[in-house]
Amino acid sequence: MTSALFIEQLLNGLQFGVMLFLMAAGLTLVFGVMGLINLAHGALYMVGAFACATVANATGSFSLGIAASIAAAAAAGAIVEIAVIRRLYTRDHLDQVLATFALILIFSEGTRWIFGSFPLFLDVPELLAGPVMLPGGIQYPLYRLAIILVGGLVAVGLYLLIAKTRLGIRIRAGESDRAMIAALGIDIRFLYTVVFALGAALAGLAGALVGAIQSVEVGMGEPVLILAFVVIVIGGIGSIKGALVGAILVGVVDTMGRFLLPQFFQIFMDNVNANSVGSALATMLIYILMALVLIVKPKGLFPAHG
Amino acid sequence: MVNLSRENGFNFLLAAGLLIIPFIAQSMDEPFGITLATRVAVLALAGVGLNLALGSGGLVSFGHAAFFGLGGYVAGILAHHALNYEPIMLSPFEINGTTEMLIIWPLAMLVSGLAALLIGYFSLRTSGVYFIMITLAFAQMIYYFAISWPAYGGEDGLPIYLRNTFPGVNTMDPISFFLIAYVILLLVIALVHVLNNSRFGAALQAARQNDERLSAVGIAPFNIRLVAFVISAMITGLAGALQADLLKFVDPSALSWHMSGEIMIFVILGGVGRLFGPVAGAALFILFESIFGGMTEYWMLFLGAVLLIVVLFARGGLVGFIAGKARHG
Numbered sequence: 075m076t077s078a079l080f081i082e083q084l085l086n087g088l089q090f091g092v093m094l095f096l097m098a099a100g101l102t103l104v105f106g107v108m109g110l111i112n113l114a115h116g117a118l119y120m121v122g123a124f125a126c127a128t129v130a131n132a133t134g135s136f137s138l139g140i141a142a143s144i145a146a147a148a149a150a151g152a153i154v155e156i157a158v159i160r161r162l163y164t165r166d167h168l169d170q171v172l173a174t175f176a177l178i179l180i181f182s183e184g185t186r187w188i189f190g191s192f193p194l195f196l197d198v199p200e201l202l203a204g205p206v207m208l209p210g211g212i213q214y215p216l217y218r219l220a221i222i223l224v225g226g227l228v229a230v231g232l233y234l235l236i237a238k239t240r241l242g243i244r245i246r247a248g249e250s251d252r253a254m255i256a257a258l259g260i261d262i263r264f265l266y267t268v269v270f271a272l273g274a275a276l277a278g279l280a281g282a283l284v285g286a287i288q289s290v291e292v293g294m295g296e297p298v299l300i301l302a303f304v305v306i307v308i309g310g311i312g313s314i315k316g317a318l319v320g321a322i323l324v325g326v327v328d329t330m331g332r333f334l335l336p337q338f339f340q341i342f343m344d345n346v347n348a349n350s351v352g353s354a355l356a357t358m359l360i361y362i363l364m365a366l367v368l369i370v371k372p373k374g375l376f377p378a379h380g
Numbered sequence: 381m382v383n384l385s386r387e388n389g390f391n392f393l394l395a396a397g398l399l400i401i402p403f404i405a406q407s408m409d410e411p412f413g414i415t416l417a418t419r420v421a422v423l424a425l426a427g428v429g430l431n432l433a434l435g436s437g438g439l440v441s442f443g444h445a446a447f448f449g450l451g452g453y454v455a456g457i458l459a460h461h462a463l464n465y466e467p468i469m470l471s472p473f474e475i476n477g478t479t480e481m482l483i484i485w486p487l488a489m490l491v492s493g494l495a496a497l498l499i500g501y502f503s504l505r506t507s508g509v510y511f512i513m514i515t516l517a518f519a520q521m522i523y524y525f526a527i528s529w530p531a532y533g534g535e536d537g538l539p540i541y542l543r544n545t546f547p548g549v550n551t552m553d554p555i556s557f558f559l560i561a562y563v564i565l566l567l568v569i570a571l572v573h574v575l576n577n578s579r580f581g582a583a584l585q586a587a588r589q590n591d592e593r594l595s596a597v598g599i600a601p602f603n604i605r606l607v608a609f610v611i612s613a614m615i616t617g618l619a620g621a622l623q624a625d626l627l628k629f630v631d632p633s634a635l636s637w638h639m640s641g642e643i644m645i646f647v648i649l650g651g652v653g654r655l656f657g658p659v660a661g662a663a664l665f666i667l668f669e670s671i672f673g674g675m676t677e678y679w680m681l682f683l684g685a686v687l688l689i690v691v692l693f694a695r696g697g698l699v700g701f702i703a704g705k706a707r708h709g
Contacts (some may be wrong), residue, residue, distance in 0.1 A: 173691045179684030303513040354528045359519035
């Protein structure tokens with residue numbers, strides 16, 4: 075194992091983590107502000123990827139595709155919020171789980187109906203294609219580096235939005251006392267739609283960015299959604315900071331686990347066994363991490379509400 | 381008490397209807413109808429398991445597929461070893477596979493129960509949305525493990541070439557196998573009924589309604605919930621073992637979160653906390669699948685729409701619709 079390979083895997087983990095953050099941020103925001111568990115968040119990720127692939131393939135412009143992914147996911151999010159989600163805020167979590175599970179079925183089958191079962195392909199834009207030389211002589215795909223950068227920018231932007239803007243103040247106020255901010259003349263229903271659409275847009279962006287390195291297909295959002303759940307359980311549900319830390323942690327631990335565990339078992343097993351034991355264990359690693367965090371901190375690393 | 385007797389009447393009709401259908405199917409030479417009825421019985425059993433945690437205990441477990449799949453894999457793995465004449469382990473003592481359902485079922489329940497003990501130990505320390513996500517995450521962990529572990533077929537699943545055996549019954553005969561599943565279903569429902577009306581059931585419902593008061597009378601809610609969660613998982617695990625024998629096949633999709641969602645759908649469509657709710661729900665689900673599944677490839681789209689409408693507008697499910705409001709809130 076060379077250190078170059080190690081650093082490359084570490085960067086892959088970081089890129090994965092950043093992508094998870096884009097998903098987890100929306101989930102945790104929606105839970106923090108509206109108290110809603112949204113299983114259909116992965117469907118919005120899929121909507122973003124399909125919108126990006128369709129527009130990018132039609133126009134040949136990846137940046138138009140990204141814009142389309144954000145717009146389509148935000149629009150889908152707003153429509154779903156107005157039509158279904160806003161009826162669920164006062165319901166218990168069971169109803170929320172079922173209704174959003176129903177939305178997944180509708181979105182997945184609807185997308186399959188429109189686009190068919192075959193995956194769409196989305197190419198990395200030419201500008202970002204190919205490797206880049208990092209200090210220390212490490213070659214790394216430029217596109218993945220760009221994802222890390224975009225994720226970092228979104229994290230900073232989200233922080234500024236919530237900490238510094240009027241909308242952010244309202245979001246935080248809505249988190250702590252919805253009746254009071256409604257009494258102060260803020261249109262809370264509109265605010266909720268905006269927050270939900272914002273979370274959807276982030277998920278759509280994540281779907282589009284990942285669509286270029288994986289395939290764009292029905293059901294692509296579900297594994298990511300469950301990882302995003304693990305992220306926000308580790309980070310503390312409702313906390314954006316927790317989502318960032320949790321996402322990086324899960325991304326790096328998962329990627330490094332898959333890379334290092336098989337090698338670790340090779341020390342005392344033959345190669346074939348070491349590979350199967352190592353990779354089977356690696357798939358379980360982040361869940362074990364989650365269990366460990368819960369033993370020490372049952373409300374996650376950064377509990378949002380005390 | 382009118383509603384109560386109406387619910388009992390509906391339950392009786394449901395149980396009788398489910399029993400009659402396979403015989404009608406056989407007389408009409410439509411063996412597929414027997415398979416459908418068996419699926420209803422098996423899936424309803426899985427739902428009865430979840431209903432104990434969800435309805436009586438208020439534990440919204442989104443990971444019951446873990447127990448369903450584990451039960452299935454116990455049946456599959458034991459049969460695999462027995463049919464290939466390979467011992468499961470040689471040291472320190474030899475353990476062989478088996479095709480005896482009477483050995484497979486308790487083992488399936490044991491394995492599911494142990495898994496539930498572990499998952500419940502972590503997840504029941506939390507509540508609400510954390511509990512939902514954590515049960516989902518642990519089920520997903522087992523799912524990925526099953527996919528990546530190559531010894532028992534990995535992603536491709538594990539076939540059971542010959543249905544496992546039950547003393548004195550030809551399990552290859554569809555009606556006989558249906559009757560096995562049906563009798564188990566009714567026995568388990570009776571057991572759950574007794575459990576719900578026992579001191580334990582009262583404590584479990586109290587734990588759902590008010591934690592502090594239960595603690596105040598000296599009962600630890602955590603222990604009550606954990607026991608309920610384990611029993612619930614054992615029932616669902618037993619259903620998983622039956623499902624594996626019904627399909628003569630088990631694969632990771634039995635562990636997937638879609639399965640968890642479906643088991644939850646049976647409970648909701650039928651009516652949460654109703655004794656026969658999962659039977660009604662599973663019957664509706666299979667009916668829906670066989671009607672719309674034949675018409676369009678995209679029947680899940682309509683299932684989603686129906687589920688959405690039931691959740692938004694028709695809480696209480698089918699049993700609630702027919703028998704009126706629940707007796708207890």
